[in-house]
Amino acid sequence: MGASQSGRVHKFQELADKTGFSIEQIKNLHSRFTYLTQDEDTLRREHLENISNLAINPIRRQIIEAFFDKRNLGENEKGCLQEISFEEFVTVLSFFRPPKPRIPDEEMKNIRKEKLRFLFNMHDTDNDGVITLDEYRRVVEELLSSYETIGAETAKAISDGAMLEVASVTVGQMGPDEFYEGITFEQFMQILQNLEIETKMNIHFWNLDTTTMKCGK
């Protein structure tokens, strides 16, 4: 038992090195993970779908998909997994880790790029590296679906407007035969360069929580 305990600590340490979380945070996340999976080793979509607060989130589908998207897991392949282990769970969550203070600009740029990449993948549902209008429309429609005041038509108009904007900002002059296919990642970065994603796409991860305090003796 002690061996497995220390093995686990070792594993946590590895994870902490890889993702930048502290050991305490990883422990917390692990307890959450086991809670979500009901003591299974892997997490499946329905586990996440069962979270009651998530049910009212208009873009829950995309968010849940993001957890199972291979592109977000550091692998170069595309496609989706059916279930993920704790390690992958933490990897995905590490996209939301606030950057450490006073890191060099270069590193900040990478963090920024990673976060944007995550966001991009979320929009690019068919993994072809381009957010097409259809994809984008779907996202926006889902996003706005919870606002009863905005109808589907308006949502569509808004997504179209946004797409037009991207096209106008990013693409240079287009020839008469050219057709704007969609947003590539480079354009995506360009268009969102003013959005300080590295300061926005973060959440607090607990260093300590009540459960660990209890078992932590």
Place this chain on the structure above:
Amino acid sequence: MASSVYLCLLRTVFLVCIVNLLIHGVSGDEDVNQNPHHHLHENITGLPIVTFKWHHVETPYLVVLWVFVAALAKLSVIELNHHVTSVFPESGLLIILGFFLGGIVWGADKVQTFKLLPSTFFFYLLPQIILDASYFMPNKLFFSNLGAILIYAIFGTCWNAATVGLSLWGCYEAGAMGNLDIGLLQFLLFGSLIAAVDPVAVIAVFEEVHVNEVLFILVFGESLLNDGVTVVLYNVFEAFVNLGGPMIDTAEIFKGIFTFVVVAFGGSFLGVVFAILLSLLTRCTKHIQIIEAGFVFVVGYMAYLTAEMLSLSAILSITFCGVCCQKYVNANMDEKSITTLRHALKLLANGSETMIFVFLGITAIDTEIWVWNTGFILLTILFIFIYRIIGVFLLTWMLNKFRLVPVEVIDQVVMSYGGLRGAVAYGLAAMLDEKTIPEKNLMISTTLIVVYFTVILQGITMKPLVQWLKVKRAAHSDLKLIEKLNNRAFDHILAAVEDICGRIGDNWWTRGWNRFEENYISWLLMKPKARKNRDYLFSIFHKLNLEDAVNYVSEGERQGSLAFIRSDKAANVDFKKQFGSEFADVMPDIMVDMSSYELGIENFSVTSIVKDTIPSVSLDINAQDRKNALDDINAHHLLQQHLYRSRKHHRHKYSRSHFSINQSEEEVQEIFQRTMRSRLESFKSAKMGVNQAKKITKHHKKELAHKMANGHSDGTGYLYGDEVDSAVGSETGVISGTFMRDKYTVGAGIENPVFLPDMDSPTHSSLPWLMETEAVAPSQRAQRRLPWTPNRLRRLAPMRISTCSTDSFLMADVSSLTLEEHEELSQTDHDEIRPVFD
């Protein structure tokens, strides 16, 4: 050139002052009867034709004169050489100008006749500044940083007050100031009045510097709220001073703290109550649109006065009134009223700010108030400076432990350096009671020096400091819809990830609040109709569309008329000529319409333009020669199809309560129905027919080549239209919307693609934003001879996808309003045209 203007202005300013003084001097010397009416009556010898009744108008006249002088002062400051204004902050310049004006008054009267009285300041000058600041507060930013702001405002101010007061007292005891009649409590009172960062000064300086938004909201929010806090502190300490040292025991101190809490939170609460009242009120002001903007001022001022009456914090009250009501008021009121309100608020706030700074300068030129005590004054400046820095760093250090994005050291430096003191401190100092505080004048002069020091010196050095430290500046970005969409998505993503991590965090609270707000508060305080329009994203979308439409119109006016909507000289069939001649006969009254439209077209909300389908049609009449009617039958047919006889009624030109011509809802409905009917017909015929898009494309290309060969420099325009069709061509498989072309090929021999849609879509197609098919819009826009037309081409493709699909037909079912909203999209690309008008 600029300098001569400036000189001229300055001369005017001085002239006005002198005239003012002369008048005043006359009035002072005269010492006439108290009652001018009586006086007049007695001395009457004949029928006086003109009498000089200075006393009759003295007070209002002086007020108006000073307002005028202040405005001129501001004008001259603004018109100053740009090298000067880029170095000196405006507020500092105004103070310096105030010195001059004060010198003139002093030179004439040998006594300072005009002073900034605390009551004037607190009752007539301050409220509108605070209201303006709070009403335009970026709400989301404010509330998401509210914790930090409150900590800076409450603890920072208390810290400043206490440390400055105590340190000065310590130095006094140590003998650094010589002999003064002043005790610990008086020092604390002085500390509390000098503690607060002044919103007026801070806004004036920071608005010119453009620091990043978090830094700005921290400094600004703090300055706004700590005014409230400092007034409360001041009152508490004043009460203590009046009570006298020996009477104060623990119970009294606790009572003091309790008062502090009650006054601060009571004031804020009162403000929220008034905000709710105001929001409810604006729900039902639909029929008195012309005065509804006034309610904001009146209720805001009422919140201020009521709080003052209840001895709660008036500044906090009006602050929270403004912050809380803005969303609902903006939603409930008419677009025009909001514009009115916005301008009026800015006008009042800017005016009072100018007055305040000028009078802060004028007040200084007075021997009565100046009491010099080197130790006291220098030490005050030193302590203020030091304790501000210590306070900011200490509090930020604590805050950073909890903040997701820590406040950076550089930002902290700017925050501490931005601790400008201003008129509030002076007002409080001037309110001191001479009986209990014998050294009142010393305090006033110290306060004034502190104000000058901070506003002028720190104001001047602020910009270089910000540049030198490379403080993150505010990104100058236009509204980008996609950014806003992503922001919205972020909220949900973050909340979802928090859910997944099982943490109840900020996002959870934010979301909970948003839902509550959406479901209950908005329901209560907003008009049902307004709720949609006020959705954050929608409003941005709407704003973009508005801008586009306005630009579109102004572009038209730049070219002389809106003729470009229809005009195209190179069209094979001169549609316009026929159209024009026919039209001029048919509808003279509509042309009358247009005169009113052209007058103020930019101020019209687009909806009013949008609904007016006819006038835009008639616009091209002006520009065109309409003598030759070549094809009467064709034109007649067109007219029958396209024109709709407007049943507009004009009110009298002068009306106190209405600006614009009324529009009947039925009329719009009718136009819409007619449009849809004919469109559906064309759709049906398109379904039966063959898809002709490719053919047309080629055709146009040929035409284009032809045009180019003929040396038409306007080729770009056609290119644009051409691209529409080539896009159609490349996409025929996907898009079934090419039905539009079908009828066209069958129809009369109009070859220009520009007129394609016109053939099929009647009235509605007269305005691009009313187009059912956006393919029309580009082709019309193509007619504008703008140098960067090619630039706009790129926008076209996505637009095409969006519109030529069959979905647009589903819209036949929805109301005309939705239709318009949808169609406005076609104008989104107008922001590129903006530079022309800047």
